[in-house]
Amino acid sequence: MRMTRMSLLALLGSAAAMLGLLAVLISPTRPSPGLSNDQTLRVLLSYRLGASDFESQHVFPSLELTPLNEPLSLKSGPDAQHLSLALSALPQRPLRFTVQNGSIVAAVDGQVYPLGSVVLLQAVLPETAGIIRYRITSTTRGTPPANPEYPGRLWLRAFNTGLLMVNEVGMEEYLKRVVPSEMPPFFHPQALAAQAVAARTYAYSRMAAGPENNFWKQFGADVDDSVSEQLYNATPTHPATDAAIAASRGQILTYGGQPIQAYFFSTSPGSTAPLEEVWPDRNPQPYLKAQAQASPVPGAIQGEAAALAFFKNWNRQGYYDGESSLFRWKVSLSRGELEAILSKTLPAIAKASPEFVETPEGALSPNTPDFKLGTLQKLIVQGRTLGGFVTGLEVQTSSGRYLVRRESNIRSLIRPTKALTGGPDIGLERSNGTQSLNFPTLPSAAFALEEERDGNGGLQRVTFWGGGYGHGVGMSQFGANYLGKMGRSYPQILTHFYPGSSLTSLPSIPALNVPR
Structure with a gap:
């Protein structure tokens, strides 16, 4: 998925x-x-x-x-x-x-x-x-x-x-x-039932596609x-x-009489994200909007200074996903490590998703045999949801500027693993104090950047302070578990994550044209 x-x-x-x-x-x-x-x-x-x-x-x-x-x-x-x-x-x-x-x-x-x-x-x-x-x-x-x-x-x-x-x-x-x-x-039974309904709905929507x-x-x-x-x-x-599956047997979520796109993911950083901002090639859906996952509701993130302060705050209190070890995380990469990573990931993404990689000043496209990354000068966030998910990341190098969009591409652009650097292990620190070595991609596109520069202004290191795990659209699984523990029933959990949808028993669904 x-x-x-x-x-x-x-x-x-x-x-x-x-x-x-x-x-x-x-x-x-x-x-x-x-x-x-x-x-x-x-x-x-x-x-x-x-x-x-x-x-x-x-x-x-x-x-x-x-x-x-x-x-x-x-x-x-x-x-x-x-x-x-x-x-x-x-x-x-x-x-x-x-x-x-x-x-x-x-x-x-x-x-x-x-x-x-x-x-x-x-x-x-x-x-x-x-x-x-x-x-x-x-x-x-x-x-x-x-x-x-x-x-x-x-x-x-x-x-x-x-x-x-x-x-x-x-x-x-x-x-x-x-x-x-x-x-x-071992998650709460009501969270498991909500997951069963979401998974059943997702499967039916794929059958109908x-x-x-x-x-x-x-x-x-x-x-x-x-x-x-x-x-x-x-x-x-x-x-x-x-x-949980038996308790919710035959139930799916619908909107306008049809199965919804019941996306789900592991952990939110404090909010879910709108479908069309995470995946700009998809049409907006009224039930897949940003939903706060904290009480009291955190304010909208305005600007990069506010984003950095938000992600550097590892206090879990009030956050529905706080029990997840990836509620907050950070990974620090030297300029050399970033150059080694980007020289491989940027051309790969440009080849696989050329419509989501721009060269604003007409620089040589990364999707060419002669492409050279050059010296990394800066990473700049060029778009962000109000809940913190990055929607555009610009890579500035001595060879040009490259703007990467779409959640999956941004996460794949920064892959903190020694498999790409050829050097020592790279550690990703989790909010519970544990560390994961050589994480395959960034856990989420919800992060902020902190630079280190030398006396001449040259980039030395970038630390990614982030939160959450997964794409951020739809139901947060750790959030669902929290709501179950707080006494919410699985219909209430589903209403929270997919507002405006209806819990529907399958026999009442009208016939669909399902191409086989």
């Missing part, structure tokens, strides 16, 4: 032209139903969560799995509309899938079975569909690492020399593996299983989150 469709397209590059065929090859034809409790959605699974490009993350070089509890049937064919039974397998018998010459090959019990380019795995008997599980032994999840298990049905598709795998799963089973992956099960607004539809999926959408099956199911 956190990575943009545009950045994924850029990562995929020239391969994107081939992928329009996948929706035809992997997606069965089915009607466009109204939303209901028993609807299924499709999740594109990851081979390696957090990998830097599409193929490294989603393409399985080979796939090894074991059916659990019940026997499975395996159907195969050239596409999803023309499948026939190929074989059946007993539980606890491992299967291995590879791709040879564009077709899938299965190996089980010493026998090899040539198949088509699409394979469907499901329970032999419809009445056991809710019991069967598939343990994937060719990838791991969680800490300590473990082989994940999936319910429902699995769709396999030959892709280059590997496989794409899509899990077709009932909505409530999907949520049982999303909610504990996105929110700690057309291919032009949903990157994953070309792969026969509604979402993927990473933080690009909602983290799925990274943490085992838990009784507390199961109970």
Whole structure:
């Protein structure tokens, strides 16, 4: 849910032209139903969560799995509309899938079975569909690492020399593996129920989105299983989150009779942020506005001096997100470290999101082979929400000025990790006194800058004083936990974070045109 469709397209590059065929090859034809409790959605699974490009993350070089509890049937064919039974397998018998010459090959019990380019795995008997599980032994999840298990049905598709795998799963089973992956099960039960409703709403909105607004539809999926959408099956199911899902069963948030865009994130610095200011390529929504997350309500941040004072104040009292260790944070980088980081991140962002990187004085674009960063002279905040989120950051160097916009780009521009500097570990100090080494990006775009200069005025070091974790739009999870502890019910929590929305039971939702 956190990575943009545009950045994924850029990562995929020239391969994107081939992928329009996948929706035809992997997606069965089915009607466009109204939303209901028993609807299924499709999740594109990851081979390696957090990998830097599409193929490294989603393409399985080979796939090894074991059916659990019940026997499975395996159907195969050239596409999803023309499948026939190929074989059946007993539980606890491992299967291995590879791709040879564009077709899938299965190996089980010493026998090899040539198949088509699409394979469907499901329970032999419809009445056991809710019991069967598939343990994937060719990838791991969680800490300590473990082989994940999936319910429902699995769709396999030959892709280059590997496989794409899509899990077709009932909505409530999907949520049982999303909610504990996105929110700690020890959070307040009302916060967990609010998270369940937000996650269910988000999933339905992605199902309803057309291919032009949903990157994953070309792969026969509604979402993927990473933080690009909602983290799925990274943490085992838990009784507390199961109970929260059951308590809110079938409930979603609507506005004007349609599912809202139920964004959520970890920690606010004292306010959430307006959708259109964080992501300027998206239309404003009346239920995704800035909401204060403190009592008494902090005043609007006016100017950079006020922003610096705000973020240097680590007093948690009165702030809904104060229990989060990333309520406040800071990281300090030397000019040399910043130059090493920016010389890599600025060209990458200019290539992936050229519309959000400006060269105000006509300097050489970072998206050119001859680009040289030069000497860093200054970082300047060129836009900020009233709650503190930076919306534009200018990089001044001896080679020119470069203005970077959009929350995800600003966070990715300053990546405090030795992987980019080649030097010693870089520490990010949290408000609880702990330190994280080599944080992959800035925790949020809510920060202020403090410079150190030498006697000649040359930049020596920049300290980023910041607050919060995540994009800042919608529901703050630590804030929801606080409100639950303060006696708010999950409908009240949702009303607080998504004002103007309505809590709606699915049977009363009108039919949507859901392109499949």
